[in-house]
Amino acid sequence: MFKVNLLVFLLAVGMSVQIVYADDMSSALQKTQDCLRNQNCDAARTEAGIAANQKALEAVGGNARDMQELYNISADIMPILEQQAGGDPVKMQALMLKAQTDPEGFLNSLSPEIRAMIKNVSNAVEKNQAFGGKP
Secondary structure, X not given: OHHHHHHHHHHXXXXXXXXXXOOOHHHHHHHHHHHHHHOOXXXXXXXXXXXXXXXXXXXXXXXXXXXXXXXXXXXXXXXXXXXXXXXXXXXXXXXXXXXXXXXXXXXHHOOHHHHHHHXXXXXXXHHXXXXXXXX
16 A cells, blocks of 8 residues: 555646646656756756655655655656656546545556556655664
8 A cells, every 4th residue: 555655646746747847848747857857947846846855755764765765756757747648738637636535546547567566666755664763
């Protein structure tokens, strides 16, 4: 069940960044992915971005490596959402909101590769928590 909670978190992070770039869809996807992977964009330095980063760190028990993997997975999910929404940022946001109410359904709609990445991060986080947060 932890992987489902992780997925909801991933979507929330992606949504908070996607909203920033919704006005310029031609490069929004790439900018959003870069922002998620590198955390060096203006959105990451906003109050919401800082709060999302803190929640990400908490979600992985303080492990920065696992947190970065969360961001990488979020970035990988963005093209899937864009495709499902036909490039419409409003529809992308609606898909992310729907995924929060049916995370299992959304998880099942992802490729086996992305599901495996989510499972691997979930397993790493659970293992770290079992060992008192030490990797």
